[in-house]
């Protein structure tokens with residue numbers, strides 16, 4: 213099989229590496245020539261643990277090549293995966309313009325049968341549109357099939373998730389496509405579900421929205437725990453022992469971020485609204501997510517009687533550890549609010565670099581110790597292991613006031629208090 217992956221973002225690049233690791237020959241196509249030349253040199257344009265080593269390895273094995281020539285690439289391959297971005301429109305709907313452009317290019321360049329598989333997260337019914345876009349841009353009629361094959365990998369765990377998925381979902385009306393995709397994935401050793409394209413598209417949104425719902429549920433519950441003097445960590449542990457509930461996605465904190473949950477939950481709400489169908493539970497998931505960030509920030513505000521002229525250390529900018537991605541990161545909402553309320557903010561992140569208006573009252577520090585110097589409070593926003601490994605007894609002496617707001621419940625409350633800190637967690641007093 214001659215496999216082409218269009219789009220070398222997170223999903224595209226990881227898909228390329230996973231197929232290469234399975235022994236297939238893959239070409240990665242991106243119209244961004246800068247990205248292509250970096251990838252050809254074995255350099256990733258984003259941070260993802262283990263992926264760059266895999267890239268270097270398979271450039272050497274010859275399993276992967278990269279190109280920016282769409283027409284030639286489409287002509288030379290018969291299996292084409294689309295992995296382009298579907299960002300949010302201002303009204304919350306998904307912007308399908310990249311997808312449409314790629315579908316048109318495929319239709320235009322077709323020189324024989326193609327199987328076109330969409331991996332991008334798209335609203336229900338989009339694969340039908342993709343088929344129409346391909347059809348309408350053909351110069352000469354050619355046969356083709358389409359399939360939906362949503363991706364469930366997490367940033368920070370991309371390679372492991374892609375190589376050891378819980379399931380493969382294949383949505384197609386074509387038996388030929390189903391057989392080819394089953395063959396492609398046969399070495400995965402996980403359940404393969406064959407379904408309709410619409411069902412596959414909805415499974416992706418419904419999965420992300422469900423995980424986001426779990427997080428907002430535990431976050432809202434954490435506020436009640438604060439009132440009751442009960443630990444949300446213990447509650448989540450007890451709940452998770454029920455195998456129907458499970459432990460994952462029950463960690464209370466400052467809220468979820470990233471390029472997927474906020475975008476996908478909003479897009480699903482939008483789909484339901486369009487069809488006059490009630491999905492108000494997801495509206496609540498989003499509003500709890502916004503208010504949770506402010507709820508945690510308020511702990512610091514109360515402790516310091518306001519932020520004006522206070523020196524605050526903010527640890528962690530990315531939406532979660534093991535990524536350099538700051539998209540929709542709750543840390544940035546916290547930073548913005550602190551600056552608006554005239555705090556002086558010293559930020560640290562082991563990977564992400566922030567570019568903000570330099571006139572504003574903030575500084576990015578190279579090491580956490582620097583950010584903590586003379587701070588009136590520290591707000592822990594991302595659960596980078598580096599922060600729990602800090603020598604906190606020493607940190608106490610370099611801070612102006614020993615106030616910790618642990619937005620990820622990553623430190624040991626008892627230990628912190630024994631060191632003399634005024635420690636506040638989330639639902640974990």
Ligand code: UGA
Nearest residue numbers: 363364365366367461462463465467468469470472531532
């Ligand atoms: C998410 C899904 O987990 C993937 O299955 C999916 O493929 C991906 O979106 C996507 O649609 O592409 P990702 O956004 O990489 O993956 O990150 P997650 O690990 O799911 O975390 C999302 C956010 O939830 C983070 O901000 C994280 O800190 C937060 N979170 C997660 C919590 O606050 N509590 C938890 O218990 C778990």
